[in-house]
Amino acid sequence: MSRTPDRDLEPIRPLAVTLGEPSGVGPDIVLDIHARNGGSLPPLFVIADPDMLSERARRLGLAPEIRVIGSPGEAGTGAGGLAVLPLVNRHCETPRKIDLANGAGTVEAIDRATALALAGEASAIVTGPIDKKALYDIGFKHPGHTEYLADLCATGSGRPMTPVMLLTGPDLSCVPVTIHIPLADVPVRLTEELIVTTCRIVASDYRQRLGVSAPRLAVSGLNPHAGEKGAIGQEDEAIIRPAIERLCGEGIDAVGPLPADTMFHKEARARYDVAICMYHDQALIPAKTLAFDQTVNVTLGLPIIRTSPDHGTAADIAGTGKARPDSFLAAIRLAAKMAAVSNAPSAAAPTA
Template identity: 70%
Template sequence: MSAAAEKPLAVTVGEPSGVGPDIILSSFNDRAALALPPFVVLADPAMLAARADRLGLSVEFRTVGMASEATALFAEVLPVLPLVNGHSEEPGRIDPANAFGTIEAIDRAVRLARDGEASAVVTCPIDKKALYDAGFAHPGHTEYLADLCAKAEGRTFTPVMLLTGPDLSCVPVTIHVPLAEVPALLTRELIEETARIVATDLKRRFGLKSPRIAVSGLNPHAGERGALGREDEAVIAPAVAALKAEGLDIVGPLPADTMFHPQARARYDVALCMYHDQALIPAKTLAFDETVNVTLGLPLIRTSPDHGTAADIAGTGKARPQSFIAALALAARMAGIERGPAA
C-alpha cells in the first residue's frame, strides 16, 4: 500500500441541497472501476441515505468513530463520520439551518488533516449565501480554511487558488472581488507573494523542480506600453523582474488574449492571472469536467471540484462527478508526492 493510501482522504459533504451528496454517492458506487483512493465522508448519514434512495443508488453505509477505520472498510461500504449538526435532505431548497453542519464538516476535516488522521481534504461545494445567513463571516471556503489553519498554528497563511486540469493550470492573483476593485488591490507585494507560494507548492506538492510561470497583464495587450493602462508597466513588470532576480523561472506581463492557445501553454506550467475570470474562463472552457480547484499556501492539502452547488439539478441524477473524481485523485497524488523523498 502506498504512503498516500495508508490514510484516507477527508471529504466534506458541502451544501446538502446541492450536488455534493450526489457526486459523492455516484463516485463511490463506481469506486472499483474508477480505482478511487479511500475516503471518509463527513456528513449526516441519514441525509446521505435519503439522497441515495432518491437517486436510486444502492450504497451501503458504515458510521465510523475514527477516520482511520475508513481505509479497511472502503472496498465494501461508504465510511461516514456523522455530524453533530444534522442536515435535511431537500434537494434544491437552500436552508440556512443546514449551514451549521456544513461548517462543522469543514472544521473537522481540517482537524483530521492537521492531526495526520487524513492525508488530505476534499471539499464539496458550499452555498455562501446560506452560510452568510447563518452568520458565517468569511468571504468563502478558501479564506475560512486559511483562518482555521492560522488559529490552529498561531501564524498567518495566504491561501492561493490554483485551477488545474489536463491542459492548463491557472492562478488568479485577486479572487472574489468586484472587477472595479482589482486595479487598486493589485500590488507588487501581492503578485510577488502569490508567485512565491505557487513556485514553492508546485515543487513540494506537484514534484516540479523548476516551475515555469507565465504572468498575464491586467489591461488589453498588457497595457501596450502604457497606452491602455499603467498597471502593467508600473506594478506587474517590476514584480516579475524582482521574482526573476530571486531565481524564479517567470515571464511577463503577457497579453492575456494570446496566453492560452496550445503553443503558448506549452511554454509554461502555470499562468498567473490578475483577476478571477481571467484565470477561470480558460481553465473551465478547456476542461470543465476535469479541472480541480486546489488551495496552495496552507499547511495541508485541499482540493475541490471546480463547479458550484448546482442546486437546480441536485437529486436528479444529472450531476456529473468527473471533477470530484479528479479532485480525489489529485489529492491522493499530492499527498504521495509530499510524503516522498523530496518532502
C-alpha cells in the same frame, strides 16, 4: 497537470471529504463516485449525516453500504462500504430546496475536516461546493471557502496564511492573484508584493506537492496588450514587471507581463506550467472553457492539502441523478496524488 510526474502512490492516511451544501449535488456525486469507482478510490471518509446520505441514495436508486466510523483511522481498514464520520449537527434531506437549518452541519464538516488534516489524521481534504448565500444568512463572515480555510489554518497553526487559488485541468493551470473582489477594486488591490508572494507560494507548492522541480510561471498583464508599454494603463510596467524581475532574481522561472488574449492558445500553453493572472475571471474563464468538467480547484499556501470540484452546488438538479462526477472525482485523485508526492522522500522542501 503539465510536467507533473504520474506517481502511482497512495496517501499514507485517508482523505477527508465534505459534501458542501446538502441541498445541492454534493451528496449525489459522492454516492455516484462510490457506486462506480469504490474499488479504485484512494482511502477516504466522508464527514456527513449518514441518514441524509441514505435517504439521498434511495432517491437516486442506489443502495450503498454506509459504514459509520468513529475515527479517520477506521476508513482504511478494508472493511468496505462508504466510510462516514457522522456530523453532530444533522442535515435534512431537502434536495433543490435550501434549508438554513443545514448550515451548521455544513460549516461543522469543513471545521472538522480541516482540524483532522492539521492534526495529521487526514492526508488531505476534498470539499464539496457550498452555497455562500445560505451560509451568509446564518452569519458566515468569510467571502468564500478558500478564505475560511485560510482562517482555520491560521488559527490552528498560529501563523498567518495567504491562500492561493489554483485551477488545474488537463490542458491548463491558472492562478488568479486577486480573487473574490469587485473588478473595479482590482487595480487598487493589485500590488507588487501581492504578485511576488503569490508566485512564491505557487513555485514552492509546485515543487513540494506537485512534483515539478522547476515550475515555469507565465504572468499576465492587467490591461489590454499588457498595457502597450504604458500606453494603455500603468499597472503592467509599474507593478507587474518589477514583481517579475524580483521573482527572476530569486531563481523563479517567471516571464511577463504577457497579453492575456494570447496566453491561452495551445502553443502558448506548452511554454509554461501555470498561468498567473491578475483577477478572477481572467484565470477562470479560460480554465473552465477548456475543461469545465475536469478542472479542479486547489488551495495552495496552506499547511494542508485541499482540493475541490470546480463547479457550484447545482441545486436545481440535486436528487435527479443528472450531476456529472468528473470534477469531484478528479479532485479526489489529485488530492491523493498531492499527498503521495508530499510524503515521497524526493519531495522538495519549500522555499517560500
